[in-house]
Amino acid sequence: MASIEAVFREERGRLLASLVGTFGDLDLAEDVTGDAIEAALVRWPADGVPAKPGAWLLTTARRKAVDRLRRDQTFAAKLAVMRVDAERAEPGVLAIADDRGAELPDERLQLFFTCAHPALLAEDRIALTLRCLAGLTTAEVARAFLVPTATMAKRIVRAKRKIKENRIPFRVPQGAEWARRLPCVLQVVYSIFTEGYAASSGPHLQRADLAGEAIRLTRILHRLLPGERDVAGLLALLLLIHARREARCGESGEFVLLEDQDRGRWDRAMIEEGRGLVHRALTGGPPGGYGVQAAIAALHDEAADVATTDWPQIVSLYDVLLTITPSPVVAMNRAAAVAMRDGPEAGLALLDELADEPKLREYHPFPMARADLLHRLGRPAEAAESYRRALELARTEPERDHLRRRLAAVAREQN
Amino acid sequence: MKYLLLINTDAVDENGGAAECTVEDWMAYDKEVREAGIWVSGESLADLVTATTVRVDENGTPTVTDGPFAETRELLGGFYVIDVPDLDVALDWAARCPGARGSGAVVVRPVADFGA
Numbered sequence: 001m002a003s004i005e006a007v008f009r010e011e012r013g014r015l016l017a018s019l020v021g022t023f024g025d026l027d028l029a030e031d032v033t034g035d036a037i038e039a040a041l042v043r044w045p046a047d048g049v050p051a052k053p054g055a056w057l058l059t060t061a062r063r064k065a066v067d068r069l070r071r072d073q074t075f076a077a078k079l080a081v082m083r084v085d086a087e088r089a090e091p092g093v094l095a096i097a098d099d100r101g102a103e104l105p106d107e108r109l110q111l112f113f114t115c116a117h118p119a120l121l122a123e124d125r126i127a128l129t130l131r132c133l134a135g136l137t138t139a140e141v142a143r144a145f146l147v148p149t150a151t152m153a154k155r156i157v158r159a160k161r162k163i164k165e166n167r168i169p170f171r172v173p174q175g176a177e178w179a180r181r182l183p184c185v186l187q188v189v190y191s192i193f194t195e196g197y198a199a200s201s202g203p204h205l206q207r208a209d210l211a212g213e214a215i216r217l218t219r220i221l222h223r224l225l226p227g228e229r230d231v232a233g234l235l236a237l238l239l240l241i242h243a244r245r246e247a248r249c250g251e252s253g254e255f256v257l258l259e260d261q262d263r264g265r266w267d268r269a270m271i272e273e274g275r276g277l278v279h280r281a282l283t284g285g286p287p288g289g290y291g292v293q294a295a296i297a298a299l300h301d302e303a304a305d306v307a308t309t310d311w312p313q314i315v316s317l318y319d320v321l322l323t324i325t326p327s328p329v330v331a332m333n334r335a336a337a338v339a340m341r342d343g344p345e346a347g348l349a350l351l352d353e354l355a356d357e358p359k360l361r362e363y364h365p366f367p368m369a370r371a372d373l374l375h376r377l378g379r380p381a382e383a384a385e386s387y388r389r390a391l392e393l394a395r396t397e398p399e400r401d402h403l404r405r406r407l408a409a410v411a412r413e414q415n
Numbered sequence: 416m417k418y419l420l421l422i423n424t425d426a427v428d429e430n431g432g433a434a435e436c437t438v439e440d441w442m443a444y445d446k447e448v449r450e451a452g453i454w455v456s457g458e459s460l461a462d463l464v465t466a467t468t469v470r471v472d473e474n475g476t477p478t479v480t481d482g483p484f485a486e487t488r489e490l491l492g493g494f495y496v497i498d499v500p501d502l503d504v505a506l507d508w509a510a511r512c513p514g515a516r517g518s519g520a521v522v523v524r525p526v527a528d529f530g531a
Contacts, residue, residue: 119502166525167416169501177503 004044008037011054012135013220017107018058020114020170023065026132026160032068036061108133109224110170116185117168124159125188126195131156133220134192134213144195144210146202186234186290189217193238203397204253211242233281233291239274240297243267255402259306271301289325292317311341328357336369344373364393368403375406380413417455417526418505420495422514435517444513448495453508457495492519496526 012033019029036057050056115128123145130136130144142152162168173181196211218235225231247261278298281291296317303309318334331354339347351370360366371386387407394400441459448454466483483490492514499505502523509521 117502119506165527167501169503171503173503177507 004040004049007049007053008040009135011057012037013108013111013133014054014106015057015061016132016135017111019061019065020111021107022062023069024170026114026163028065028068030132032061032064033057035064106224108220109172112185112188112221113172113181114163114168114170116181116188117163118181118184119166119168120159120162121155122187122191124155125184126191127152127155128159129188129217130192130213133217136213144207182228182230185221186230189214189221190234190238190290192217193242197241199396202395206245206248208245211238211245214238215242229281229285230288230290232277233288233294236274236277236281236294237290237297239270239277240294240301243270243274243301249398253398255398257402258300263304266301271298274298274301287320287324289321292321292324296321306340309340311337315341328354328359329363331357332360332366332369339373344376348373348377362393364390364395364399366390367393371406371410375410380410384410384414416500416528417496417498418502419524419526420497420505420509420512421491421522421524422493422495422512422519423522424490424492424514424519435519436513440513444511447511448497448508453497453499455496455498457493459493460491463490 015036016029016033019032020026023029039060040053040057044050111132112129115132116125120128127141127145130141131138136144138153138156139149141156142149145152172178193211193214196207196209196214199207215235215238218231218238222228222231222235243266244258244261246267247263247265248256250256274294275298278291278294281288282295287295296314299310299314299317314337315334318330318337321330322334332351335347335350335354338350348370351366351373354360354366367386367390371383371390374380374383374386384407387403387410391400391403391407394403445457448457463483466481468480468482468484469477470480471477495512497505497508499508502525505523505525509515509523512521513519515521
């Protein structure tokens with residue numbers, strides 16, 4: 001049965017995408033995908049898994065969809081719309097080759113673009129991508145974002161209605177539109193990873209399942225768009241960060257700083273894969289933001305410890321990143337790297353220049369970084385004040401615990 | 416599928432038009448929409464000072480007041496109804512509309528189809 005479940009997981013998104021492509025109706029596609037999987041759960045254990053499980057599921061689902069449409073009074077109208085859409089669709093755009101043969105064309109790229117459409121609310125894009133492409137249930141998506149299932153169900157219904165009633169097209173945009181929309185798709189996957197890497201609140205620091213799901217989605221995107229350097233850059237970034245997941249938490253789930261992590265527990269295979277992708281993301285044209293971030297992550301991953309980390313190189317990469325995606329958070333991270341290269345005094349001066357940035361005012365890593373530098377400079381009273389501010393703002397228990405311990409350590413030095 | 420493009424503006428110059436576009440821009444856009452064969456209807460509304468609001472309370476008594484509906488910060492200046500295949504095409508036409516520039520904004524709403 002385990003193998004059957006693995007098949008479903010892999011096939012579900014492809015099946016759904018293909019059915020949305022044919023019928024142009026996300027709800028219908030979801031219903032018949034569920035029906036087909038249910039039928040398989042009954043038939044396969046008795047008859048054995050068919051040679052082409054994807055094709056079997058697609059044929060079954062299509063039959064069920066046609067049955068449903070026949071029973072539906074609006075069948076004629078829908079059929080007319082489907083024909084018009086089929087005529088308009090350019091050949092070649094819809095059929096993206098897949099290494100497993102042509103019996104099930106991979107239309108997931110269209111689904112990525114539909115779920116990440118800028119006409120949808122940013123949070124709805126994430127929910128819909130998890131629901132449709134990762135195949136999470138509504139309850140699982142709700143759990144991932146710490147909202148009640150009913151709230152998440154409402155959001156997903158709202159997003160689907162908007163797609164249907166506005167006729168948000170199921171298509172990969174062309175030309176200039178492509179360049180505008182791809183970042184939106186990548187942002188959605190990155191947001192899913194970020195929530196998995198550093199939960200915004202709750203008892204756990206990270207949710208490896210959600211981060212793993214984001215990597216799975218990025219791998220699909222990379223397979224569909226092997227030539228897109230930003231996609232390679234994003235995949236590299238996620239792998240190079242996720243490689244440290246085991247070492248980021250202590251035995252009781254506590255937060256472990258990069259400098260204190262047991263680097264022997266970092267996932268070497270994942271780091272190697274990420275490094276190869278960084279190289280691809282940074283050659284053959286101007287670098288993208290994800291590629292540069294990945295290069296920074298690679299320098300951390302390659303170093304034996306914090307002291308031998310190539311800080312000058314990291315600072316120059318942050319300089320590049322600031323020109324691509326200028327933001328106070330990037331400037332803050334650059335200041336932390338400068339502190340490692342030139343000493344805490346230099347880093348603190350840069351941080352204090354950022355003190356009035358509205359984006360950093362409620363961002364707990366900012367007072368935390370400041371407190372660490374003040375502590376290193378032997379100014380415990382000011383460090384304690386900054387740790388207290390960070391503690392007010394931090395939302396996950398492991399981070400709050402970490403801050404309480406730092407605060408206690410500084411308090412001991414004061415006495 | 417029909418979409419309504421609501422042309423909103425909040426900064427008007429002394430001639431009652433948005434500062435970011437000229438009459439020629441509007442004429443060119445109008446011509447484009449018609450030549451593309453997507454034009455269903457469209458009007459430019461008269462100057463804002465001509466607006467009058469009517470409300471009817473629960474007793475059926477109408478109240479007439481000068482000016483547009485008070486709660487709207489952005490003001491409706493005109494509209495187009497266009498017939499295009501999907502939202503992306505509608506958004507593309509909205510982006511080309513002179514009324515979308517600068518302080519202006521174009522709201523795109525699908526026209527409900529009860530006949531399907």
